Amino acid sequence: MAPDERSDVELLAAHVAGDAEAFGVLFRRHRDRLWAVALRTMGNPEDAADGLQDGMIAAYRRADSFRGDAAVTTWLHRVVVNACLDRLRAAKVRRADSLPDDLEEYGQRAVRSEIGPAPVADPAEEAVAHDRRAAVIDALARLVPDQRAAIVLVDLEGYSVAEAAEILGCAAGTVKSRCSRGRTRLAELLAHLLGDPADETPLTAGNPTAGRTVPPRSGPRAPPI
The missing domain is CATH 1.10.1740.10 (RNA polymerase sigma factor, region 2, helix turn helix motif)
Known part of the structure; x- marks a missing residue:
């Protein structure tokens, strides 16, 4: 056809x-x-x-x-x-407390680095990468819904702040604020993965996408509805 x-x-x-x-x-x-x-x-x-x-x-x-x-x-x-x-x-997802702004960059680094496929050298590294992605997905699920939606659209789906604002029906500044608060919350939840903020090795070594905006990509195919 x-x-x-x-x-x-x-x-x-x-x-x-x-x-x-x-x-x-x-x-x-x-x-x-x-x-x-x-x-x-x-x-x-x-x-x-x-x-x-x-x-x-x-x-x-x-x-x-x-x-x-x-x-x-x-x-x-x-x-x-x-x-x-x-x-x-x-489902009454509880609001997460916001954290100091100086943690924002590490929360952003975590969510961009750990969700989505990353090149791995051997099965052991693949297992570690899988565990890290699972930890980030679990942390993402604990965010306030509005913060989670903003981070999904901007950091994971690659929409611009302006595009995300249009989708969410709010001001661009609101999207930026939600992303900032969400990233700082993720930084707290993922502190065990981030390690020393001065050392980027735990999350970025061997991952060329770390610290860069993730381009739009399709997810798994949807089930029929």
């Missing part, structure tokens, strides 16, 4: 007009990126699938509310992130 060449806006408009296939085409087009955001926001596949499904149901039902003031992809991400945050808030 030939790919549908209609634009995102055209597909959404067709869905509103009654095209039974248009929304499915739109979802499949952006599924991987939406799934990656849901997975990293929720922390596990089961909750991520629920959050993504909630978001897509909301988008399906509220498609006529789209006014074109943002890209369709931005709108879809906003709906999915909000659905995930609603689930996290319903």
